[in-house]
Amino acid sequence: MTKLTVLILSFIAFGCSQSNNPIEFYVDVTGNDSNQGTLEAPFKTIEQAKNAIRALSEQQRQKNINVYLRAGTHTLSETIVFELEDSGADNTKITYQAYQNEIPIISSGVPLKNWKKLGTYPAALPEVAKGNVYVTDIPDGLGRFYTMFDGDKRIPVARKEGFDFKNINYVRAKSMNVLHEKDRYLLRRLELTGGKILKSWPNLEDIEVGFAPVPWTMNMMQLESVDEKNGIAWTTLEANAPPAAKKSHTKPWVENVIDYLDTQGHWVVNTHERKIYYWPESGEPSENLVIPKLKEYFRVEGKIDYKGPIDTPTKNIVFKGLTFMHGERDTWWKGHKGWGIQHDWDKFDRGNAMLRFRGAQDCEVTECRFTNSGGSAIRLDLHAQNININNNLIDFVGHMGILLCGYGPGTKDVNKNNSITNNLIHHVGRIMKMGAGIFMWQSGSNHVANNLIHHVPRKAVGVCGIRVPILQKRDINFDEASKTIRWDEIDTSISSEGSFWERYTPFLHASNNIIEYNEVYRALEELADGSALNVSGAGEGNIMRNNYAHHITSHASGVMRTDDWQRGTTFENNVIYMANISGIVHKGFNHIVNNIIVDCSSKESIRFASYPDEEADYGSKIQNNIYYESKDAIKYYNISYRASEGISKPEDCDTDKNIFFCAGNINQANKFVEAKRKDGIEINSIVADPLFEDIANQNFKLKPKSPAFKLGFKKIDMSQIGLKKNLFPKRYIKFDVEDIDGRRPNFHRNRKGEETYDFW
Structure with missing residues (x-):
């Protein structure tokens, strides 16, 4: 019998005699791993507490088990892995939590x-x-x-800016990657222009260049060589796309140079x-x-049978009241091409978050804080089901807030049924500017509700999969997520009927997600061509409803968007207020119903666009929406970016029963509706003041006599939107950041950066 076992058995002999009492262990940075793990004689490390639980008998583990972490910084030198033998028994939980009101910090x-x-x-x-x-x-x-x-x-x-890249011509994939193997050298070659900033430093392997090869993502690339005379530099790894593939306002820079x-x-x-x-x-x-020292602190990991149909998850583990900080930023590796999820915003099955679930089920993260880190906060990889992430604060992290990343397209659909509710998420993506508040890739049937997300560089919430053009290029394994595709499963189960898209949709598992009651502001602060609430290349049945998105000014596309290769999505009961970009961008067969769009006049209320090779897919419902402008000019609809003949224009949709109103120029709305009726749409739509209760104070409740109700508009209860502060830990509220700049008058009327960049 080991010394640890003797200690544990002697400790629990009395406590376990009372069947209803949970088993308790304590960890203190001043403790000793030779102790019994009691309040008076705590362990020193979390690892020892985990081992102590393993040493319990099967009967003893039928109880709930609490591991209390005392205040102080618990410094890790290695990732702590919670495996199958660390699971809680059925109907029990093993909880690693802060002791009373203390603040234990997990750091590396x-x-x-x-x-x-x-x-x-x-x-x-x-x-x-x-x-x-x-x-x-x-x-x-x-x-x-x-x-x-x-x-x-x-x-x-x-860091230092002051240089740029020359434009190049190349054969492009739809993703803007190179299409042909022979052109892959362009992904490493930098043809320099502008200032003589890059030099052939003796420690080039320490030095990185950052750039946005396309407006919607960025790369951090280690330098391999610099030819100062001829203005040519090479990176050690391949970029997402050739530098300057599509220019944007984001200028390149070099960093970590003593010069x-x-x-x-x-x-x-x-x-x-x-x-x-x-x-x-x-x-x-x-x-x-x-x-x-570490990117990944805790990993809850079951038995992954990557090629097989079934994984065995680790279960019933809870993390409560812990603070995670000081994680490292991730870097790419040789052979990374093909493993990036959409636009290489992150990498597939990658250990780059402080808390990671990989082959896990029935777990919870509650009342924790993830802060001040170079990487991501939380990841749910591969098999991840019934993971409940609630009442947490995620702030000032370098990459993603929360990422759900399932298996690539195939029949293995096991990243689903998770809940992300009542979290405060702000200032993510502080280093990797494509970081999102919450991002779901190949993950479905999740519930994302009552989160407050603000000051994020790109998306507040994104739902994505693999776009059809990548699935059409089976022989290419260096495009986005191409190596994740499970061709053996697809080949044995794909239907022989229907269009290419219809045949492959069953393998796109980012479907049937419900995103509701979230409040979002100051999203899309960096990069360009994006949206705060976005669905792209995902499956069908995704619903975004009852969300409030406001005070957004950026170089981006729209506040809400159904992007390329997306169908079967519904935007309903959302309120969009004050943005210098499109309120909603509509592509494909997707529905926009019962939304309120106010003061998005710098662009338009709804922009109708298309994507390359889009096939006609008409009949979207655009109904019972309220379009309102408080000044004297507005563009209600706009048609732009006609990338294909299959573009779904207003007259191709079931467009009716909408309300149009421009407070400073009623005639403008009258002329617009008259013109649309000649196109055969907006037959029952009206021009009228919708009668908001108090628009100046963001109260968009309609007065009882609002004409919208006669058209069938349904009330939007904004009191249910956003963070439920009665449930959220009061100690975290002080870490929120006031939005002073975003509340300036006419903040949203500044088409920021349009002189240098306007993608549309």
């Missing part, structure tokens, strides 16, 4: 000590930095790292010298400086 931060003011200056150090820079050694056992933190704040790495350490509050690392250089914002380095 390695302290940086022994800072010395730089005396001998590197030749390239900017003059302005001399006398201000400190230096220390990279801690033993660590190499190249990508993020650095000062307590609860991430410190940015030194450009010219601003306080920045740092660089040189692995050749094993030195870290830092210009502190406060004059001297603080005692709280750390660099991360």
Whole structure:
């Protein structure tokens, strides 16, 4: 009998005699793993508590088990993996939670000590930095790292703009990737123009260039070589698409070069010298400086049979009241092409979130905080079912807030039936600007409700799968998610009837998701061509309803959008207020019913667009919507980006029973409706004031005599939208960020950046 077993048995002998009492263990950073794990004699590590639970008998594990973490920073040097033997028994839970009101922090931060003011200056150090820079050694056992933190704040790495890429011609895939194998070299080649910023530095492997090859994503690429004379540079890895494949307002930059350490509050690392250089914002380095060792802290992982039909999940584990911080940013690897989910916004089955479920079921994450990290907060990979993520705060993380990532197209549909409710998510994607608040890829029948999401660089909520053109290129394995496709399953079960799209839709598992009662503002803050609430290349049956999206100004496309290769989606009962982009972008056979769109006059209420090779799929319902402008000019509908003859225009839809009103120019609406009636639509639509209760204070409740009700408009109860603060942890409310800039008058009427970029 092991020493641990003896300790555990002696500890539980009394406690377990009372059948209704849960078993309890305690972990304290000042504890000792030779202790019994009691409140008075706690373990030191979470790993030891996990092992103590494993040592319990089967009978003892029929109880609920609580592992209480005491206050302090619990520093991990390795990922803690919760496997099948760590599952809670049926009808029980094993809960890892904060003790009472204490704040246990889970971190992988390695302290940086022994800072010395730089005396001998590197030749390239900017003059302005001399006398201000400190230096220390990279801690033993660590190499190249990508993020650095000062307590609860991430410190940015030194960077420099001022160069660009020349336009190139190439044969393009629909994704903007190269189409042919022979052209893949273009994914690594940078033809430089502008300032002579890039140089052939001796530590090129430490140096990265960041750029948006297309407006809707970005890449961080390590340099391999720089030919300064001829203006040609090469990266070690292939990009999402050739640089400058489609220009945007996002300009490229280079980072982690001591030549450009010219601003306080920045740092660089040189692995050749094993030195870290830092210009502190406060004059001297603080005692709280750390660099991360891990990307992934906790992984709940069952037995994955990747090629087989059935996985065995780890079950019944709960995480409650914990704070996760100081995680590392992810990087790509050789051979990554084909493993990226849509537009390489993230990678398939990748350990780059602080909390990860991979082959898990019936688990919960509640009242936790994920903050101040270089990577993502939470991932649900492959088999993930009945995972409940509620009442958490996710803020200031480098990539995704919450990612659900199922298997690639095939018959294995096991990432589903999860719940993401009442979370506060803001300032995600702080490094990787394609990061979303909540993103579901090949994941279906999920419920996303009552979340408050704001200040995100791209999407608040996205639902995506693999677009049809990629499924049509079976012989190409270097396009988006092409390596995830389960061709053996498709070949044995695909129907021989119907269009290509109809035949492949059953393998697109991002279907039947319900996204409702969420509040979103200040989304789409970075990059371009996107939407705050987006469905693209997914399955059918997705519903976005009763959401409130407001105060959005960006370079992007629309507040809500059904994007390329999407059908069978419904947008209903949503309120969109104050945006400098389209209220809704409509493509394909998708329905827009009973929505309120107010003050989106910089573009239009609804933009009707198409995607390449779109086939005619008419008959979408565009009904019972209210289009309102408080000033004197508005474009209600617009038709643009005619990428195919199959574009679904207003007259191709069942477009009727809508209300149009422009408070400063009623005649404009009258003329618009008259013109549309000549096109055979809007026959029963009217021009009238919808009679909002108090639009100035964002009260869009309709007065009892509103003419909208006669047309069949259904009431939208906005009191149910957004965070339920009576359930949300009060201690986290103070970490929310007030939106001062977004509440400026006419904030939404600024078509920001349009001089340099307007994709449409």
